[in-house]
Amino acid sequence: MTRTPSRTGLILRHEFLHTIKKKGFIILTLAIPVLLLVGIGIFKLASGVVAPPPAVTRIGYIDHIGGFGPLYQPAGIELIRIESEAAATGALTRGELDEYFVIPADYVATGTVARYTLEKELVPPPSVASAIEGFLDSNLLVSEVPAELIGRVLTPVHISTTTLTEEGTVAEDQGGFTNFIIPALFGALLAIALNVSANYVLQSLGVEKENRLMEILLSTVSPRQLLTGKLLGRGAAGLLQVLFWAISIPLLLRLASATIGGALTSIQASPGLLVLGVAYFVLGYLLFAVVSLAIAAICSTVREAQGIAPLFTLMAIAPFWFISLLMFFPNSPIWVVFSFVPFSAPVLVMLRLGITGVPAWQLAVSMAVLVASVLGGLWIAAKLLRIYLLMYGKRPRIREIVRVLRAG
């Protein structure tokens, strides 16, 4: 016999090749960029080819105060004076008006106008509400203040924000929605990749246990070689998937910028962000993978293991459930705390990095907690594997597992 590669290397190679040849892996890897491409296509079609010409909304008004005129005419809105409610209702039902409103004689005292429309709606459309408000404001103020002032009252402020560094210079990263796109996408992909990769690891060990291969393997290699080979092999496949997305998605977004233009042209993905993204993927993957291995070890079938794993893997996508709260209060203490919870940290920190500046100490603590959790998880997983890998039948209860872990 000649010298052959290490057993860990052989297992790594087998797991990697076996994973990347799976139909599910190939479909998922290609699906994300393809879906993005389809989305860009649909946007282009919808905005260029099939977009309807802008329609003018005709709004009638009945003036019981007297003296109100069409001083304010925003784009897409035509305000038409009507003499009576009966005439307005007739015009509305004949389709000559889209809607109308009545300015009562006591409007200045009550601030209430009555609006009539044929549409069922939750609230008045913002463009209509803004037009009516502007119409009333401009008519009330016309005799009191100069015309320029009326214009400023109607559009009081446009806030232009510049983020400065600690040294007082203009910061390179100016934030905003365009800067949020890449971390948000990365966070979403990270959540998917962590779930998928952890599931691959779970399946890998689960299938071998279910198919009664475990004893054959353990009579050939050590548990350490088996686990290391699996973690690295399946992890390498997951990393390949993330890198494929990390390269293809910015390319597609650039393509989208060329065709859609606008905000997408200013999308940024700093090298620091990519490094953090890969670091959080590696740590997050290792954590979810060791948890998956431990679950697969105590379960007899893959299906049984897949029933338990989501208890942990769902925590990776949990930050997306609270995305609106996260966007408005990115530095709330609750997000800071969850940035230190190992299962939610990888995706949550990526999202926060897109919305706000995450202090270095928080990044350090979050990474340290992840590293400690991975090491602790490995210890627990190795112990459970040694005890339960060759056991079949009823799954042990949590109390029994705790007792076994304590017994050492």
Next chain:
Amino acid sequence: MPAVEVIDVVKAYTGKVAVDGLSFSAEAGEVFGLIGPNGAGKTTTIRMLMDIIHPDSGQVAIFGETPSQATKDRLGYLPEERGLYKKLTVIETISYLASLKGMDPRTIEAKADALLEQTGMLENKKKKVEELSKGMSQIIQLVVTIVHDPELVILDEPFTGLDPVNTERIKQLLLDLRERGKAVILSTHQMNQVEAVCDRVLMVNDGRAVLYGALDEIRAEHRGHAVIVQTGTEPGAESAAEIPQVDGVVERRTHKDHVELVLDATTTPQRVLETLVEAGVAIDRFEIATPTLHEIFIEKAGAEEGLEVGGEAHDANAE
């Protein structure tokens, strides 16, 4: 140097001693039977030989060395709880598992082809394992076990679920291995197969050795003071029931095709034969009664334990 040497080994799990001071050895060029009822400690013993678990005390040596990664490569193990990668082809499965045994990848396929040819499985080489019947999968599992040409082969219930043709194939493979000087440890409940292929046996019960030695010697030791007489196979001959009373016979056990005569301490088989011949009985078979291994197994293990085969979910570590 024995292929396997186990000296006073003890292994306990929580609240249960699985192996209790067990000692035995198995030599190269022999088929060694490891038998015993369910839960006797056979699988635990085998797992200690395979370095999957470690003994609490005592010594295990494989070719004179403590079990390690190096000794694992010299072993082939077919466990009772066994399977294959269903989604891989036969040759992919053999190649991967053989490479883990340290086999040179360039030689795997040729060796696999030879064994598949020998076992009549060559035409299934490129089929996925999930397409094979249970019996075919068993044969492939055995091929995986011996493809790297191990010096010690341990087979746990290799005949389970096999039809007579495949059973013969496996038996022939075992005898071939012995001919080539390999040590083979066979663990099974099928006593007829043990009698057919094993040179020596160890029977364990409750983790302790209750029988150990050459099969012929064990059977001779358990030989009772009785003779078997078969008559009536010739047309017109007396039936077994017509065998006359013989002095010195204290018990008469009638079986389907023979009668077993238990003798008192002073009566010899020679004397009984002479009496029957003098009485004109046409004897087709006359032999000193020797118990089968099955009968010895039942006697030693106790009827209740010995007949309890299979059962509920298998806690493999507990055996």
